Amino acid sequence: MFDDSFVIADIPGLIEGASMGAGLGHHFLRHIERVRLIVHIVDISGSEGRDPLDDYNKINNELATYSENLAKIPQIVVAGKSDLLFEKEKVAEFEKAIGKKVYLISSLTHEGIDELLKVMKEKVEELPPPARIERDEDFELEEKSDQKFTITRLDDGTFYVDGGLVDFLIQNVTISSEDSFAFFQKVLKDRGVISELKKRGMKEGDIVSIGDVEFEWVE
Numbered sequence: 001m002f003d004d005s006f007v008i009a010d011i012p013g014l015i016e017g018a019s020m021g022a023g024l025g026h027h028f029l030r031h032i033e034r035v036r037l038i039v040h041i042v043d044i045s046g047s048e049g050r051d052p053l054d055d056y057n058k059i060n061n062e063l064a065t066y067s068e069n070l071a072k073i074p075q076i077v078v079a080g081k082s083d084l085l086f087e088k089e090k091v092a093e094f095e096k097a098i099g100k101k102v103y104l105i106s107s108l109t110h111e112g113i114d115e116l117l118k119v120m121k122e123k124v125e126e127l128p129p130p131a132r133i134e135r136d137e138d139f140e141l142e143e144k145s146d147q148k149f150t151i152t153r154l155d156d157g158t159f160y161v162d163g164g165l166v167d168f169l170i171q172n173v174t175i176s177s178e179d180s181f182a183f184f185q186k187v188l189k190d191r192g193v194i195s196e197l198k199k200r201g202m203k204e205g206d207i208v209s210i211g212d213v214e215f216e217w218v219e
């Protein structure tokens with residue numbers, strides 16, 4: 001479709017309070033500062049009882065609160081899940097409320113995807129070349145956290161996971177957030193916790209306790 005290319009980074013959904021460290025907070029926000037263009041996607045359908053305008057304003061507030069530079073990065077606003085939208089006038093209402101053009105897409109039907117890619121490419125080409133990242137003389141590497149873990153089988157049969165990895169998850173995961181919990185599950189898999197639990201005999205229906213989170217294992 002295009003003769004050249006550009007890099008797209010997927011930033012998981014932020015939650016309110018991310019600028020102050022809630023959820024995965026700074027882990028994502030500090031990386032967003034490097035981008036030249038933000039594609040801000042909102043659920044226009046309200047399928048989960050959410051208000052697209054409220055979500056849009058909250059996320060932009062988190063960006064501005066974290067950094068003035070983030071607030072200045074150009075945005076393309078995208079209305080996702082259009083296949084679930086039955087009242088098409090909601091798009092026009094949303095556009096009027098934010099004062100920007102909104103691009104309608106559906107990942108299910110692929111509606112609007114090609115147009116969005118075209119607009120993204122055109123916008124990137126209009127932007128000035130990326131500035132060189134200046135060295136921060138006061139910058140210090142964060143101390144690498146201990147992400148080891150131990151597994152103990154309690155007398156009642158519960159598998160109890162403890163250690164530095166659990167401390168890391170407690171500090172950075174908000175279980176009530178769908179995106180944050182997805183990150184929690186991914187870390188458990190990537191760090192070998194799930195495979196080790198299975199080696200220890202974990203089977204469907206067993207209880208696993210990780211920090212304050214307790215769940216029944218389901219294959």
